[in-house]
Amino acid sequence: MNPERATAAAAGAGTAAGTATADGAVGARAVEASAAGAAAADGLAALGGGTADGVWQGPGRVNLIGEHTDYNAGLALPFALDRRTTVAVRRRADRLWRCWSRQQAPGGGHPEPVTAELDRLGADHPTGWARYVLGVAWALGRLGVDVPGADVLVDSTVPPGSGLSSSAALTTAMAVALDDLTASDLGAGRLVAVCHEAEAGFVGAPTGTLDQRAALLAVAGHALLVDFATEQTEAIPLGGIGPLVVADTGVRHDHSTGEYGARRRDCESAADALGLPDLRAADLASIDAALTGRRAARARHVVTENQRVARTVERLRAGQDIGDLLLESHCSLRDDFEVSCPELDAVVDASVRAGASGARMTGGGFGGSVIVSGLPEDEVRAAATEALAALDRVPGPVFEAVASGPAGRVA
Secondary structure: OOOOOOOHHHHHHHHHHHHHHHHHHHHHHHHHHHHHHHHHHHHHHHOOOOOOOEEEEEEEEEEEEOOOOHHHOOEEEEEEEEEEEEEEEEEOOOOEEEEEEHHHOHHHOOOOOEEEEHHHOEOOEOOOOHHHHHHHHHHHHHOOOOOOOEEEEEEEOOOOOOOOOHHHHHHHHHHHHHHHHOOOOOHHHHHHHHHHHHHHHHHOOOOOOHHHHHHHOOOOOEEEEEEOOOOEEEEEEOOOOOOEEEEEOOOOOOOOOHHHHHHHHHHHHHHHHHOOOOHHHOOHHHHHHHOOHHHHHHHHHHHHHHHHHHHHHHHHHHOOOOHHHHHHHHHHHHHOOOOOOHHHHHHHHHHHHOOOOEEEEEOOOOOOEEEEEOOOHHHHHHHHHHHHHOOOOOOOOEEEOOOOOOOEEOO
16 A cells, blocks of 8 residues: 655645644533533433532543554554543442443433442452443552442443543543542552553453553643653644544454453563563564564564654654554554454555545554544545445544543533
8 A cells, every 4th residue: 555645735734724623623622521521410410329529531542653562662652532431420428339321321211320349349240341440449449549439420422442442531530530539649640550450450451551641641732652661751742734533443342352462472472582571672683583473573563663653753743744654554553463454454545545645543453443644534434434335334433533631520
């Protein structure tokens, strides 16, 4: 695949239009956040959860570039989305938790609560989406935080399983809520660890910390350069390039299943074979000399992806297009890391044919979403719809990705 390059005049016009659109969207989303907070508080009361002590939100995230690098001590460049998960919470005097989700009420009816006692959480209780909610309470309890019982209503505009980290949106919303309600003041860095422990230790999803950092350390209008070797972050402005659009393929994934963990084990095995603690210090020459087959392919992706992240940051600082780097990343994820799927490939190909400067799958893979650069939202939607129809698929949401701020209280 070769990206079609826009003319300089078209690129300039696209940048100006994209910036204006993003500025307007930020204001609109702030109003929507306030409305979502009021609706969640009212919803909790209507379900019998009483008057909420507060309402908090955690953002979804899109990873611009730097995939499967977080658990390899590498580099990544995510940003928080204006698609958010909202939680309305009321403290209880006992240790009981009652959790409702609007997304678990087909047809707009009243959802049934998931109930659990904090002292009886286990490997098989609760199950499903509520495991992420209770996982945060569990992880905070392990830190010595005196977590109360609670009634919780969850609502979300982050599509689950879309590669936009609906799980981190939920866990970070719960983490900032409980941090506030217990007056723990743990700070964003420790809350990253809490949310990761909830997902990895309680839910059993062997992820890194990219998603939690993106949600808790986000800066509006910026991507977040994360160095997982040093845990340092830097906000990188996104205003100098054209529109970035997310297209959800509608193919769902679940990181608690085996394929994600298998890729992580491949990387650990490759690092061991190279005599390294992780793949951050690896280089292509040593990989070619010491590794073959699957381990070589996995390590090659990590090394070249870190290089692409660094080049992307340089281009963003200079206001230059990044489409070719997105496309290189997708090809590496498809061929070397083997985490793409026909639907993701089809949307990437169709977007480039329609005039995008580049596109790639985003998130852990095996389904989810594509991020497209340099093509307006309506044209991405048309390309994705046509491409997925040929595979008997219907796309999920397609929207311009507006870089938003971090998880926090909204009411």
